[in-house]
């Protein structure tokens with residue numbers, strides 16, 4: 120399936136959720152972040168590390184389950200009108216050909232997928248001069 124030129128913007132989807140759903144997801148996200156924070160800092164202390172990892176994993180599972188149970192799935196629409204994926208904006212500009220990192224959002228293509236500029240190649244090879 121193609122990648123949409125429009126990213127999925129979590130902030131917009133968040134604004135479409137009702138306050139109760141935002142409160143549940145927000146609380147789980149904070150628990151996930153707190154667990155991850157402790158885990159990152161307490162790597163040298165095994166008991167805290169294990170407990171934080173367990174809490175983080177449980178919060179992560181609960182957060183994903185919360186998204187799966189959303190009644191208002193349109194708030195998490197991840198396809199555009201043509202059926203292309205609205206990849207989360209956190210991924211940055213994506214190449215429409217291979218899904219890699221695009222050079223700039225306006226170009227929507229990566230260096231690997233760009234057509235070679237034959238004039239530049241000729242100059243590099245000592246051929247034609249501009």
Ligand SMILES: [Zn+2]
Pocket residue numbers: 214215216217218219228229230231232
């Ligand atoms: Zn590419």
